[in-house]
Structure formats: C-alpha cells, structure tokens
Amino acid sequence: MSVQKKPIRLIVATCNNLGMGKDGKMPWSLPSEFQYFLDTTSRVSRPGKMNMMVWGKRNWYSKPDGTIPLPNTLHVVLSTEMTSAPDHAHFLRDDFESAIRLAAEPPLAEIIETIWVIGGTQVYQTAMEHPWCDLLYITDVRAEFQCDVFFPEFDRKLFKLQEEFPGVPSEIKEENGIKYKCQVFKKETADIQ
Numbered sequence: 001m002s003v004q005k006k007p008i009r010l011i012v013a014t015c016n017n018l019g020m021g022k023d024g025k026m027p028w029s030l031p032s033e034f035q036y037f038l039d040t041t042s043r044v045s046r047p048g049k050m051n052m053m054v055w056g057k058r059n060w061y062s063k064p065d066g067t068i069p070l071p072n073t074l075h076v077v078l079s080t081e082m083t084s085a086p087d088h089a090h091f092l093r094d095d096f097e098s099a100i101r102l103a104a105e106p107p108l109a110e111i112i113e114t115i116w117v118i119g120g121t122q123v124y125q126t127a128m129e130h131p132w133c134d135l136l137y138i139t140d141v142r143a144e145f146q147c148d149v150f151f152p153e154f155d156r157k158l159f160k161l162q163e164e165f166p167g168v169p170s171e172i173k174e175e176n177g178i179k180y181k182c183q184v185f186k187k188e189t190a191d192i193q
C-alpha cells in the first residue's frame, strides 16, 4: 500500500504551567483565539483539498458550540471503547497510527493536506513523538487558570520557537482582559519530504 507522508501539526492554547482544560472544558473564554484555531485548521491551499482533525474522545464530547461543521475538514475520533463514530464525526479509530494511515493511504491521501491534532493530552504526546510532526501551534495564554488537564512538556531545543510565522499574528492580543500570544514551534528535522 502506497503511503504519502503528511505533516502532523498540533494546535493548543495553554496558560501558565501548560494548563489547557478544566472539568472537561476550556478554562477560559477567548472567542477570537478560538476563531484563530478554526481558521488555521480549516485552511487549505486550493479547493478540493481537505485537512484531517484528530480528536481524543473527551475532547470530542466537550467541544465548544460552533466547532462543527468545519469547512474542508474530516474528523477522526480516537477511542478504544467506542464501537462506531459519534454523530458528525467521519471516522473512529482505536489508535493514533491508524488515524494517520487513514490520511496517508489511498483513497484519502489524494486530498488530505495536513493532519491537525487537537488533543487531549495523550493524543498530543503520541503525535509530537511522530516523525512527521513538524509544527506545534501553541497559543500562550498569559494568565493563571486552575486546570486539571495539561499539555505535555516538550523539548524546546527540538521544537524551536519561531519569531514570526506565515498566517500567525505576531502581536500580543487581549480579550476579556486576558492577554495571549499565538506562537509556532518548529522541528527542522521532521521526516515529511
């Protein structure tokens, strides 16, 4: 079976201490940051192309209103317990590598551009260790929130913070009195050529 390598990219917003969730939800309300997430993950280079979004089960069931439907996007939910894809998801897989193969092998390989991994913790951890993972889109929410779910620690010498990045605002933003900065960390050695 032919395999087309696809870039695997993580996208997350974290506050101090890499906190990213509380009681199954986002700890903050930042509608403009959420819009940046939707715009970034649904962007494709030309009509007919699509991205694949990989969701952990808890994340799927706690997604904010207005996430779905998302243009140009196929959704894969990961679970070892579920027996069929939940409503509005396109696929169910029971491990990360099977989700990646879906995007990298025929027939979907012809149309998928980017695999967007959108958490939670275990999915992020597995994804960032994958050789095709080249970019981490991490919004730095500059505030303290109580969290019970955290983004995994990662090697900042391997994934290097970019001063500027195409399509990513470079200025510090503020909403609801909360400052945040959109950032990208890049792994130069990703195996996606």
Ligand SMILES: NC(=O)c1ccc[n+]([C@@H]2O[C@H](COP(=O)([O-])OP(=O)(O)OC[C@H]3O[C@@H](n4cnc5c(N)ncnc54)[C@H](OP(=O)(O)O)[C@@H]3O)[C@@H](O)[C@H]2O)c1
Binding pocket: 011, 012, 013, 014, 019, 020, 021, 022, 023, 024, 025, 026, 027, 055, 056, 057, 058, 059, 060, 062, 078, 079, 080, 081, 082, 093, 094, 095, 096, 118, 119, 120, 121, 122, 123, 126, 149
């Ligand atoms: N701030 C942000 O940007 C952001 C981003 C993402 C999530 N979050 C927050 O994070 C929380 C949800 O994340 P979470 O870490 O608690 O849960 P999660 O990863 O969404 O869901 C965990 C479940 O997903 C399934 N799963 C995960 N990885 C798998 C794999 N590799 N293979 C097969 N199944 C897999 C398992 O389901 P089974 O038990 O069925 O096997 C596991 O119990 C929420 O609070 C959400 O709001 C925040």
